[in-house]
Amino acid sequence: MDRERPSLAGFLLVAPALAMVGALFLYPLGYSLSAAFTGPDGRPTLAHFGKAFELYSGDILFTIFIVVVSTAATAAVAIAIAGILVLGRPGRAVALLGWLYRFPLFIPFIVAGQCMRTFLAKNGLMNNSLVALGLIDPGQGASLLDWRGIVITFVWKQVPFVTLLLAGAMAALDRATIDAARNLGAGRVRTLFDVVLPQVMPNLTVALTLSFVTMLSVLSVPMMVAGSQPTMLTVDMAFRINAYGDYATANALGVLSYAMTAAAAFLYLRHGLRTGVLR
Template sequence: MLPYLLLAPALFVVGAFFLVPLAFSVIGAFEGPQGPTFVNLANAASLYRMDLVFTLLIVVASTALTGLGAVAIGGYLTLGRSRTALRLLGAMYRWPLFIPFIVAAQAMRGFIGQNGLMNNTLVWIGLMPQEWAQSFLDWRGIVITFVWKQLPFATLLVAGAMAALDRSGIEAAQNLGAGRLRILIGIVLPQVARNIMVALVLSFVTMMSVLSVPMMISGQSPTMLTVAMAWRINSFGDYGTANALGLVSCILTGLVAWIWLRQAAAERAR
């Protein structure tokens, strides 16, 4: 019984905070005043089709940029030669990891706005005239905030896997005259591909569930599904359509996780 007792707290948390709400959401998506119905799903599809496409584009773009940034930082931490740069980069890239999304969104509002710190700094040092200043508080701001906030988490996974590699192959390639970019692409990345995929899947799932960033950064339409769900509940009390949108989000994230699990299982079988 000892293994089951050790697993019991984790299973209770997963069941109470994930499986039970998921079950209520699935039931609520098909629940109507007169019994089971598909009206909620039809409303979600007709009213928020563009929001669904917008959400996918934002999250996919943010995930791809997060992966590229994690590979770049992890690659330099593994293959870089400047000790000063390595110490600075190793100390600085972790900072956003400890900042909540709502704080990151509020900070970005003061940084990338039309009169924000970024534009004022560029104007002050003479790199941009004042009339060129523009606001990034739209889809670009959402992507910037997502990447800035999620990059440290992905980098920790990727850089940790790179640091654990056997360096004999890297040193042999260096002795034969291979450049750092070629070593990174040809030797390092194939060995940490699974860790990169884990970082991308977890980043995708995390960004799909964030409400504060799209709500605080961009007030434009279309918007992300999390904002649409909050709007249906707070403005109309329409839990059915909100549950339908949540079900769509769960299906999308579950599909991404299933693709990764299937690929991992195939690699393990080989």
Template sequence: MKENRWISLAMIAPALVIVLGLFMFPLVLSIQQAFIEPEGAGIGMANFVKAFALYGKDVLFTIVIVTVATALTALVSISMGGFLILSSGKYTVWILRWLFRMPLFVPFVVVAQMMRTFLAKFGLFNSLLMTVGVLTPDTATGWLDWRGIIFAFVWKQSAFATLVIGGAMASLDRSTIEAARDLGASKTRILLEIVIPQVKTTIAVTMVLSFVMMLSVLSVPIMLGTESPTMITVDMAWRVNSYRDYGVANALGVVSLLMASSVAWFYLRHAAREKEKAYG
């Protein structure tokens, strides 16, 4: 028994060392430096005061952008997942599955570069709108601002969310779906009243992961967000690269950690309540 325990520890040791060395140790060090006063004058909140004085609007902007992008990602992924499992069009499903796999293999930095061309004033997106008569060259405007950031986030993250949520939907027992169809229920009603309640835990987990992922991206806001305010990942990079101000950068990092932790805490609290209802 003891030999098996040592073998198990030896097997997980490399992964544990990597997690501790590359994630936990830098995290603890970053939190520690965030509370160190400038010039090493002790422990205090000076870095946080300076961070909110300089970038308070950016913190609010980040929360709004990531929240809106997460909500739109949920809407797109749930709609597409439901369509893929409820649609009877073989070729339509095949095309959509192929299209939604593409963003999975494209890193965020490439997405940002693609969107700089796609969402420019006379880029492909506006050119398509001009072709169908929605816009004219005089009324066209570029989307290289907060709209472009949200568009890029949703396009990239919806593929991952659709893969996870659609997979959970596809694994459901189809007897209830077929029964609802036989009773004349529409696809929308089946999706809202039968499918979604059974995969709501998967949806919640996927949205938490999507929120955290979009919160940590630097390339998209730095390449598409040409105006102020901007996201705090850009502010952190600016403080380090331009001023070597690690204190304020780490303070902003702690703020982003609190944002991510609050979303995870909300999900865990909701999951705990659901379990209490189920077993209570």
């Protein structure tokens, strides 16, 4: 009896959290999967997926392109910033960078989308600043409110998260390996890519996987920054529901998003098993 009481108490302790996960995640997930594969007559069907591919095949490819490019760009910028913070010489520039890069971390995606909408417009802050500095003529300003604006917004928003994880992992490394590489004549760039980055690759992989999933689920940025076609699947799902009440096709698009997320998780698990991180 004494052994059962802690077990029951532990279950009661986590029961509210389990109930929230079941109500807000597992039930919607199960309902979405069921509705995507079920026809109006209640029989299994793939017609909803056929309709989704017929109407939104271009948007599916566009979504994959945007998320992959944004993830790669986020990785490049985060590696550069983390390398400067950890391997750079202490100074005002490094301290200022360490403060500035974290600023977007506290801004919601919807606010980031609105900020970029005014910043990247043809007559927005970016072009007006370039004109004021004399770098371009007033007629040379170009709008970036298209796929480029989505990528810029995603990268700007996700770089702080990835950099925090990456810089923290770099700072926790044994400095002896870094000092040894520097003493043997390796520069900062070579030390970063040959010594530091291989040791923190698991942390970088986790951060990029989470960023991939996050960017795949954002609705506000593609809708606010680039409202034209092609667009991302989140906008298509919202449009099918709000305009037509077509939950079946929206659920089919959602299942395709699940598949993309599962692919990213599979690559992460495969990498972790190969490198021995998850063993």
